[in-house]
Amino acid sequence: MSISADSDRQPPRGWYKRNEIAITPWLFLAPGALFFVVYVIAPIWQSFGMSLYDWNGLGDIDTNGTYVGLENYNKLFGLNGERADRNFQISLWNNLRWLVLYLLAVPLGLFIALFLNQNVRGIRLYKSLFFFPFVISQVVVGLVFSWFYLPNNGLFTIMTGWFGFEISGGVLGNPNTATYGIIAAGLWPQTAYCMILYLTGLNAVDPEQVEAARLDGAKGRKMLWHVILPQLKPATFIAFVVTIIGALRSFDLVSIMTGGGPFGSTRVLSFYVFEKSLSERGLQYGYAAAVAVVLFLIMLVFISYFLWTMYQDEKEAR
């Protein structure tokens, strides 16, 4: 062993030691990044690849699938002499409805949060009761609401009966109302989610600013709009993000409450992907992958905007 001979000389610092500051963050990131690449990035590329094939999802894509180029997209959008896929259009429109109406959860959540943000006896209990729908599974929410909507003996039908109007076929059986019925069910837990975000946000509101505003004579709506809301901006941002993403990937409720029916009128893109690939009569993996790619691109618009905003925010904070 030559340790004793070298021990009086300063050993050259190892490569890692020299680059420690630069490398360590990456090392910490590595496990997460690895999973992200394997389970998120790679499947995205795989979907892109798959969407160029006519493949029924059985066996190997190279042997059992045929490369068809952009044929699947032509079918979706009705390009190149194909008939546009009506079901795809229905899904797109429904996704739009979801996107717009689901956002109601944000103001509703804010309203309930403001209402609950007070110190009375047992407020914690009330808060948790309002939060409850978010904790229970979407499947349960869907089931409860579908019973609620049942024609003849559903509570909702009985209630609308008091006002003398009736929805033919029941809320979920009527193609004109079914999607709205599902969105209303979705709003219930989503409102609770936004409420929690705002409640935590309200905790962080600076009491001194509120005090100062009060001294200046601000109250009611003015106080809310000019003093409270600006301080809730981070909560609002997150509430928008989760609600928009939630609206785009709405699937469980559609699947539980109507299964896409009546006659496919409540389909959304994510459900259509499922229908065309994994469902009982799916067997069109390539086509489903093309729908998934379209959904991904739509989401990408929002996600990049969110990331961009957050990035700007970070830069300012620095």
Place this chain on the structure above:
Amino acid sequence: MRSILKTSFAAFVAAGIAASAMPANAQSLSGDLVIFSDMSNPAPRAVMEGMVARFAEMHPDLNVELTVIDREAYKTQIRNFLTANAPDVANWYAANRMLPYVEAGLFEDVSDIWEGSMSEELASTKGALTVGDAQYGVPYTYYQWGVYYRKDIFDQFGLTEPATWEEELANCQTLIDNGIKCYTIGTKFLWTAGGWFDYLNMRTNGYDFHARLTNGEESWTSDEVRATFANWRTLIDMGAFIDDHQNYSWQEALPFMVNGEAASYLMGNFAVAPLREAGLTDDQLDFYQFVEITPGIPKGEDAPTDTFHIPSAAQNKDAAREFLRFVVSAENQTLINNGANLGQLPVNALSSVDDDKFLQQGFQMLSSGAPGGIAQFFDRDAPAEMAAAGMEGFQEFMVFPDNLDDILERLEATRQDVY
């Protein structure tokens, strides 16, 4: 019970000797036999477990593992486990439903099981399990479809079992005039409407036309198809079907019949068990074959066949083959399809049909009352994409009959895409 078991066991041994060309000696099976089954409803589940127990008893060295998967979930899981984690035996359905799996090479060619006497014993279902020249599975049960009706309600209004379309319509009119719907149906999961289409089309245009249509050889916008829908429309316009049926599953539609709000149900024989459980006696419940519409056309019938297959990736194919032979053997068929078990029809010609009145009628109907031919069912005869679009169209038609032109054009476009 005991004596039945004993005799059937003895008969099985006899059959075993008769078919002693079998390659695998029944006693020498060993290792694991993994079975995935979709027989998750209470009665079928008990049947499956009983079958496995009896098979395991015959082969003490064999370790049989049975996994029962929810019937609906099974339909989506099968493609995964056939490739990734294949069992030795798996349930599925005959005809077009198994075709994609056969074409992808996921189901084993089991023609050897069908060789010799077995082909004669199972002749009625052989076609449904044949692709090209080979067989890719064995049937274990099938059942008739037809009109189950409340005999007491019919008696109350002096109605008798109809045989022609006119009689059917007249009966229905009487019922409606008395505030009772003619038919209950739940179309939430679409396929129930497929049954109505099958029958109306087979009766209006005949079995051969129906087979060509589901096979993609006839146009959906043809006059024949329109005639079928016109007949259907007659019923819809009369108000023959229960309201809001698009909200109900087939089970949720049962209470209408049990409560006497609807008088009959076009269904498979599996509806009898829940109807009896709900309190209807055999005096109240009866069955008739779907009526003749176009005079002189040989009647065709729906009789869906459920099956067992061996995945190509199975580990213990010898034991799996033995299990398939055991399933289709005449005694096992007699036992598992009797009224106390599945309550359906045995696939083996040598087995006996239970004394149950519905099974007897169904057996009579299928063996002598269906000269036109026997179809599987709309979603098993038509390819998946066509079936999905078709049944969705049927449901829409039943709610908005005025959309017919639009629906038929969509179906025609799908047909040109699919085939």
